[in-house]
Amino acid sequence: MSRFYLIRGFLTKEYIAGRRVHYVPPIRLYLFISIIFFLSLSFFVKPNFDDLSNQKQKRADIVQQIDSQLERFQTQQTAANSEKLQDIANHQQLLKQYKTDISQSNNTKSLHTTIELVQLELLRIKNDPPLTEKQQQKLERLKEKLKTSNTDKTVSISNNEDGTLSLDFLSDKNNKILNAKADEIETKASELLKTSPEKLLREAINKLPQIMFVILPLFALLLKFMFVFSKRLYMEHLTVALHSHSFIFLAVLIIEILDTCFDALDSPNSWVSNLIQFLMAILLFWIPVYLFIMQKRIYKQSYFLTSIKYFIISILYTFLLTIAAIIAFVWGLLSI
Structure with a gap:
């Protein structure tokens, strides 16, 4: 044997x-x-099903918090003056946009950022207690981060400071083709790594x-x-x-x-x-x-x-x- x-x-x-x-x-x-x-x-x-389950629960919790705040806005509108009504309308529009982003997002990174951002926005709206200076700075950072999170590339293929890829032994035409292919791979890889x-x-x-x-x-x-x-x-x-x-x-x-x-x-x-x-x-x-x-x-x-x-x-x-x-x-x- x-x-x-x-x-x-x-x-x-x-x-x-x-x-x-x-x-x-x-x-x-x-x-x-x-x-x-x-x-x-x-x-x-x-896949880590525990993480997926937690993510689903967090998504549901934050949507519920947004819905509760929107209901409070409906109650406040009856006794609000014109200036207050405008503030309420602005807040409603912002929260509804966040709710849509959270419900439709399949980007784990941007979803986590949006949830953190909404939690701070809800605190700011309630103003009880007011946001600290540190919280306000974090709110601004999260807003800036959210703007770039969907466009940032997780993967970068380049050998130049401007983010392009080129090889000395190739002609300019072939380097353009190579760079276009590298950019296509970067975009596809970044999207897959996020989703x-x-x-x-x-x-x-x-x-x-x-x-x-x-x-x-x-x-x-x-x-x-x-x-x-x-x-x-x-x-x-x-x-x-x-x-x-x-x-x-x-x-x-x-x-x-x-x-x-x-x-x-x-x-x-x-x-x-x-x-x-x-x-x-x-x-x-x-x-x-x-x-x-x-x-x-x-x-x-x-x-x-x-x-x-x-x-x-x-x-x-x-x-x-x-x-x-x-x-x-x-x-x-x-x-x-």
Whole structure:
């Protein structure tokens, strides 16, 4: 029966040494674990229904407060003079506009700003007690913030001070086309991040398996370069890369499962929750330790030399992952 070990690089050493009959091939092992990992990752990335519920409740509460104030205005109109009637009419128009904005808004950021603004406006209208200087300043800041919140871009793609994107090796015409495309991506990304970030995140995650098939051989090439004197073949470095990623995916998957179990607990301070947190911390600590031990056992160099190379590899690999994340983000964005 096939079996595999991911402890301290045992499986990798066995496979490179040619003892392969009893073990799962690296590519098959990677595919099996990565499929489960990315499928589960899509499951774990889901909207926070508690936040959505709270947002819905806040929206309903502030609309109710506006309606109550509008009813008070109706009562006050019968005994008001012409000047007071004009003030009431202005306040009614303002509150009705805020009510419409709150009811129709699908922008979480501007909705939160509008709710804060209305709460201060209601205090100002009641004038009991009058707004403090600090509250008045906050009111003005919120008004200014609300003006720009729907037009501000969350994402910016530029390399110039004026916010444009241009490349020196391109002609002016091609730079204009590039800048127009970048502006289109900025607008679409900003809108999605405000309205449905979960959808964008899911699309980006769906692109990661394909991108990782490019990252893996690049990581193996990096190992080949860093351990050039180890006399290892490229396929042996690729085996190290496949087993390393299999272990990382497996560890992160277990952490996600433990985190889900922790969220499902009724009491966050019980011994079970403390045990789960301890196990998660151990796994997070073990990931970099395992990768270091694996490189030490496979390439058989001194601790000092392995530490230096491990540090350099970590920096370069982080850069690779950053590029991969950007590609996944843009690719996912263009797929929507």
